[in-house]
Amino acid sequence: KQEVTQIPAALSVPEGENLVLNCSFTDSAIYNLQWFRQDPGKGLTSLLLIQSSQREQTSGRLNASLDKSSGRSTLYIAASQPGDSATYLCAVRRGAGGTSYGKLTFGQGTILTVHP
Amino acid sequence: NAGVTQTPKFRVLKTGQSMTLLCAQDMNHEYMYWYRQDPGMGLRLIHYSVGEGTTAKGEVPDGYNVSRLKKQNFLLGLESAAPSQTSVYFCASTTGDTQYFGPGTRLTVL
Numbered sequence: 001k002q003e004v005t006q007i008p009a010a011l012s013v014p015e016g017e018n019l020v021l022n023c024s025f026t027d028s029a030i031y032n033l034q035w036f037r038q039d040p041g042k043g044l045t046s047l048l049l050i051q052s053s054q055r056e057q058t059s060g061r062l063n064a065s066l067d068k069s070s071g072r073s074t075l076y077i078a079a080s081q082p083g084d085s086a087t088y089l090c091a092v093r094r095g096a097g098g099t100s101y102g103k104l105t106f107g108q109g110t111i112l113t114v115h116p
Numbered sequence: 117n118a119g120v121t122q123t124p125k126f127r128v129l130k131t132g133q134s135m136t137l138l139c140a141q142d143m144n145h146e147y148m149y150w151y152r153q154d155p156g157m158g159l160r161l162i163h164y165s166v167g168e169g170t171t172a173k174g175e176v177p178d179g180y181n182v183s184r185l186k187k188q189n190f191l192l193g194l195e196s197a198a199p200s201q202t203s204v205y206f207c208a209s210t211t212g213d214t215q216y217f218g219p220g221t222r223l224t225v226l
Contacts, residue, residue, distance in 0.1 A: 004158070032213065043120075043206060043217035044159075089158065101166050102147045102210050103174070106158040 002027045002094050006107035013080055013114055021075040021110045023090035028068050031093040034104070035064050035075050038087040047088075048075070080114045087111050118142055122207050122218035129197045129225045137192040137221050139207030147210050148190040149174070150182060152203040153220075159206065165190055197225045 003026045013019055023033070032051045036044040048057045048064040050073070056065040063076040073090060091104040123138045139148065146167050151159040161174030165184040179201060181193045190209075194201060202225045207218040 034214070036217075041220075043219045044208075044215075045217070046214045049214055091159075101164060101172075102212050102215065103149070103161055103164060104159075104215060106151075106160075108156055108158040 002030075002092060002105045004090060004092055004105050004107040006088075006090060006110050008110060009108065010111040011113070013112075015080060015082060015114055015116050017080050017114075019077050019080055019112075021077070021088050021090075021112070023073040023075070023107055025071045025073075025092050025105075027094065028071050029094065030068060033064075033066055033073050033093070034091050035062075035073075036089045036091065038089060038109070040086075044089065077112075080112075082114050082116055084114050085112055120207055120209055120216050120218035122205075122221050124221060125219065126222050127224070129194075129223065131198060131225060133197050134193070134195050135197065135223075136194075137205055137207075137223075139190045139192070139209075139218060140188055141190075141207075141209040141216070142188060143209060143211075143216065144187070145209035145211050145216075146187075147212065148184065149208045149210075149215070150180070150190065150192045151206045151208065152176065153206060154203050162192065162205075197223075199225045201225050 007022045034049045035047045050066040061078040087109045089109040091106045120141045149164040150162040163182040168187040205221045208215040
């Protein structure tokens with residue numbers, strides 16, 4: 001059974017810091033990995049998706065890396081801002097293609113607070 | 117293009133009552149999912165559907181039923197609510213990669 005773990009559970013940093021959020025998974029047979037953002041009382045918004053054949057994806061100040069063999073992914077946020085405060089979740093899609101039907105296994109999330 | 121919408125946003129039930137949560141998407145997605153989110157446990161898959169008229173069990177299906185009579189709608193039913201079903205429920209849809217989530221329904225069972 002796939003298990004996804006995120007470390008740390010919570011992180012508080014001053015504005016401007018570069019930071020790293022960690023995600024690990026137990027079964028390396030994944031199809032892709034996604035990072036989501038969740039604001040309080042809201043749904044999830046996809047930030048980055050990395051296919052199993054890729055090593056990293058970038059979007060603006062965000063960079064996500066994937067090391068499938070070691071079962072790890074990191075989300076790097078450059079020059080953090082108070083608007084980055086949210087919960088960040090990673091999720092893995094297991095299996096190959098249609099047999100998984102897009103089902104995701106989520107980590108518990110990292111609560112990020114960026115203070116001015 | 118409204119994306120994924122959920123009805124209602126909030127609901128309070130008494131133990132033993134029933135209710136139906138509605139999810140609608142306007143992106144013509146084949147796959148739809150119901151998750152529940154509890155503190156410290158992330159999101160867990162309840163049921164999912166790979167197309168109109170199909171449903172399947174996820175990780176935590178007990179106490180829930182679903183129906184997908186129309187491609188754009190996915191209904192989640194609680195026949196006899198229990199306090200353990202107090203949670204935030206999210207619906208999502210996809211064509212296979214990026215999942216798009218609704219805003220959630222916060223359900224409290226007393």
